[in-house]
Amino acid sequence: MKALIIGGGIIGSSIAWRLAADGNAVTVLERARLGQEASWAAAGLIGPQAEAHEPGAFFDLALAGKRSFDEIVERLTRESGVDPEYDRQGVLYAAFTEEDRAELQSRAKWQRAAGGEVEELTPRDALKLAPMLSAKILGALHMPTNWRVENRKLTQAYINAAIARGALFREGARVDSIVTAGGRATGVRLTDGSIETGDLVINAAGSWSGEIRGLEEDRIRFYPVRGQILCFDALPGLVGPSLFSADGIIVQRRDGRILAGSVFEEAGFNKSVTLDGLERVSRAARALAPDLASMPFREAWAGLRPASEDLLPVLGPSPTVGNVIYAAGHFRSGILLSAITGEVIADLAAGRKPSIDLAPFAPARFRDGIAHPVKLADWK
Numbered sequence: 001m002k003a004l005i006i007g008g009g010i011i012g013s014s015i016a017w018r019l020a021a022d023g024n025a026v027t028v029l030e031r032a033r034l035g036q037e038a039s040w041a042a043a044g045l046i047g048p049q050a051e052a053h054e055p056g057a058f059f060d061l062a063l064a065g066k067r068s069f070d071e072i073v074e075r076l077t078r079e080s081g082v083d084p085e086y087d088r089q090g091v092l093y094a095a096f097t098e099e100d101r102a103e104l105q106s107r108a109k110w111q112r113a114a115g116g117e118v119e120e121l122t123p124r125d126a127l128k129l130a131p132m133l134s135a136k137i138l139g140a141l142h143m144p145t146n147w148r149v150e151n152r153k154l155t156q157a158y159i160n161a162a163i164a165r166g167a168l169f170r171e172g173a174r175v176d177s178i179v180t181a182g183g184r185a186t187g188v189r190l191t192d193g194s195i196e197t198g199d200l201v202i203n204a205a206g207s208w209s210g211e212i213r214g215l216e217e218d219r220i221r222f223y224p225v226r227g228q229i230l231c232f233d234a235l236p237g238l239v240g241p242s243l244f245s246a247d248g249i250i251v252q253r254r255d256g257r258i259l260a261g262s263v264f265e266e267a268g269f270n271k272s273v274t275l276d277g278l279e280r281v282s283r284a285a286r287a288l289a290p291d292l293a294s295m296p297f298r299e300a301w302a303g304l305r306p307a308s309e310d311l312l313p314v315l316g317p318s319p320t321v322g323n324v325i326y327a328a329g330h331f332r333s334g335i336l337l338s339a340i341t342g343e344v345i346a347d348l349a350a351g352r353k354p355s356i357d358l359a360p361f362a363p364a365r366f367r368d369g370i371a372h373p374v375k376l377a378d379w380k
C-alpha cells in the first residue's frame with residue numbers, strides 16, 4: 001500500500017514511522033519545513049495526569065499515550081540515532097489558594113481511581129523535591145510518572161526512524177485538495193498543480209487540517225490555539241520536576257534552558273509573541289519560582305495548538321471520503337499522544353483492531369451532530 005501523509009509535524013512523522021515499519025510505501029508532504037510548527041513550539045510534557053481535567057475517554061487516551069510512548073522510546077532512539085531526552089522527572093502541581101488546594105485534592109482522588117499515580121505533598125515536602133518552588137504554596141500534587149522530552153529532538157527521531165524504514169519526506173510540498181474517484185481518495189493535488197497518487201491519505205496537517213479541500217462534507221472545524229513560551233538560561237538540573245500551577249508551567253531541558261509557559265489564546269494563525277502573553281506567562285512563572293526573576297532571559301516564541309470544536313483529538317476515517325484518515329486536533333497533548341497516534345493509525349491502515357476504543361475520537365461525530373462543542377473560554 002502507498003500512504004500519503006499531509007503534514008510533517010510530530011503526528012505525521014510518528015505515523016510515517018509506523019506505516020513504513022509495517023512495510024508500506026510512505027510519502028510525507030510538508031508545505032514548509034519538517035517539524036517547525038506546534039511540534040517545535042511545545043514544552044514537551046509526557047504528562048497524562050497534568051493535562052487532563054477530568055476522568056473519561058480523554059484521560060484514558062492520555063494514559064494509553066504514555067504507555068505507548070514508554071513502549072517505543074528505546075526502539076525509536078535506536079532506530080533513529082536521536083536521543084529525545086526522555087527525562088524521568090515527575091510533575092509538581094502547586095496550589096496557591098484554598099480553591100486550588102480543593103481542586104488538587106479532588107484531582108488526586110479521581111486520578112487515583114482512574115489508574116494514575118499521584119501523591120499529595122505538604123509545602124515542606126514539595127520544597128524538598130523542588131527547592132526553586134515558591135515558599136508561598138499551600139500544598140502540591142506530585143505526579144511521579146509524568147515525564148518530559150525535548151520535543152524538537154523527538155520529532156526528529158520519528159523522522160529519522162521513518163526514513164530508515166524507507167519513508168520519503170518532501171518539504172515545500174503544500175497539499176491543496178484530495179483527488180477522488182467514485183467517492184474514494186486516489187491521491188492529493190499539490191498547490192503547484194501536480195498530483196501524488198496513493199491508496200491511503202492521512203490528514204495530519206495540525207492547525208491547518210481543515211484547509212484541505214475535498215473534505216468539507218465531514219464538517220470538522222479545526223482552529224489554532226496560540227501558546228507563548230519564555231525561555232531562560234540556567235544551570236542544568238536546577239528545577240527538578242516540572243512545575244505546574246493553575247496559571248502556568250515551568251519545564252527545564254537537559255542543557256539547562258528553563259521554559260516558562262503558557263497561554264491559551266484564539267488569535268487566528270498569528271504566531272506573534274505579545275506583551276499580554278509575556279506578561280501573563282512571566283507573572284505565573286514568577287509566582288511558581290520567584291528565583292526565575294533574576295535569571296538571564298534567552299528568547300520567547302509562540303506556536304499554534306491544533307484544536308477541534310470539542311477540543312478532543314480527531315482520529316479515524318473520514319465519514320464521507322473513502323481512503324482518508326484523520327490524525328489531527330491534538331490540541332495541547334500532541335507530544336504525549338504522538339506514539340499512540342502512530343500506533344492506532346497504523347492499526348487502522350492494516351485492518352487491525354486498535355488497542356483502545358477510538359469511538360470518542362471518531363471524525364464522524366461532527367457530521368452526526370453528537371460532538372459536544374467546548375468554548376476555549378469555558379474549558380480553562
Ligand SMILES: Cc1cc2nc3c(=O)[nH]c(=O)nc-3n(C[C@H](O)[C@H](O)[C@H](O)COP(=O)(O)OP(=O)(O)OC[C@H]3O[C@@H](n4cnc5c(N)ncnc54)[C@H](O)[C@@H]3O)c2cc1C
Pocket residue numbers: 006007008009010011012029030031032033034035036037038039040041042043044045046173174175176204205206207208209212226227228229261262302303304305306327328329330331332333334335336337
Ligand atoms: C506552547 C505550546 C506548548 C505545548 N506543550 C505541549 C506539551 O507539553 N505536551 C504535549 O503533549 N503537547 C504540547 N503542545 C501541543 C503539541 O505541540 C501539538 O499538539 C502537536 O505538536 C501537534 O502536532 P501536529 O503534527 O499535529 O501539528 P504541527 O506540529 O503543527 O504540524 C503540522 C504540519 O502540517 C504542515 N501542513 C499544514 N498544512 C499543510 C498542507 N496543506 N500541506 C502540507 N503540509 C501542511 C505544517 O506546515 C506543519 O509542519 C504544546 C503546544 C504549544 C503551542
